[in-house]
Amino acid sequence: MAPKSNKQSSGSRSSCASSMGGWLKIFAILLGVLTPVYYLLEQNLERFYIFKLDQLEDVAKRSIDLHGNDTRAIVQYIVEELSGQVSLSSYINRDEEWMFNNAGGAMGAMYIIHASITEYLIIFGTAVGTEGHTGRHTADDYFHILTGTQMAYVPGTYEPEVYPPGSVHHLRRGTVKQYKMAESCFALEYARGWIPPMLFFGFADGLSSTLDLPTLWRTTWVTGKLMVGNLARLKF
Incomplete structure (x- = not known):
């Protein structure tokens, strides 16, 4: 045998x-x-982008000039301004739905204005303050401060980076920082590059710590719906 x-x-x-x-x-x-x-x-990534950096910076600054610290009015102005542009109107999500977002230990809320394979545009912020890890991403991230102040820290430095309303915090692709929004702070956040790999960072806290499955599901549904919808328009 x-x-x-x-x-x-x-x-x-x-x-x-x-x-x-x-x-x-x-x-x-x-x-x-x-x-x-x-x-x-x-x-050829540049060919897939529909948002221009100077365009977003301009609309963010104009919204602040017009509405000061009225965050709700600023957000509405930005969305209406972008929706009014023929080249962007079909890519803007005007359904203002806010969802909690936990990532890198920080907690805030976001409204997804646009999501596709190579770009996303959201309003992100908190009325009570937060602090955490930026994540190391496959896209450049541009954080246009609308109200409040954001601070950032890079290991080896002894002074914080300070970003007041109207400024832009550019987190370069592949780099990482600690960031803090000590009090109420809202921003227009724009990322361009490879967006899908960033989603793992965005979902990690929901799966490993908060276990807020309803929020995780809703975030997945809205993000997926927008990405698939834009793919159907041949927008990568």
Whole structure:
């Protein structure tokens, strides 16, 4: 009986090795196909962007000049201004739905104005203050302060970066900081680059600490709906 058992064990190992070899071949093929596709898309990311940096900075500053510390009026002005532009109107979500957002230990709320594969535009903020980790992302993030003040810290420095209303905090792709909004602070946040990988950071706290599944589900639904809707318009 022993020789038979050894033969079965050897056959099992051979089958397992063959299966593993098959998966490695598939992985190698996918890697070979997707790598040049990714490289091509990476070199042409600018072609997929519909928002302009100077445009967003301008509308943010004008909204502050017109409405001061009235955050609700500022948000409405920004959305109406962007919706009124022919090139953007079909890509703007005018359904102002606010959802809690927990990420990197910080907690606030957000209203998703636009979400696609290469861009997102949201209003993010809190009326009570928060502090946390920015995350290390696959996109450049531009934080246009509308009301309140944000502070940021980079290891090795001894003074904080301070961003008052009207300023822009640019978190470069691949970099990381500690940030703090000591009191009420709201911002127009714009990210451009590869957005899907950023979602893991956005969902991590909900899955590992808060376990706020209704909020997590709603965030997933709204984000997915907007991304798929924009893909249907050939907006990556």
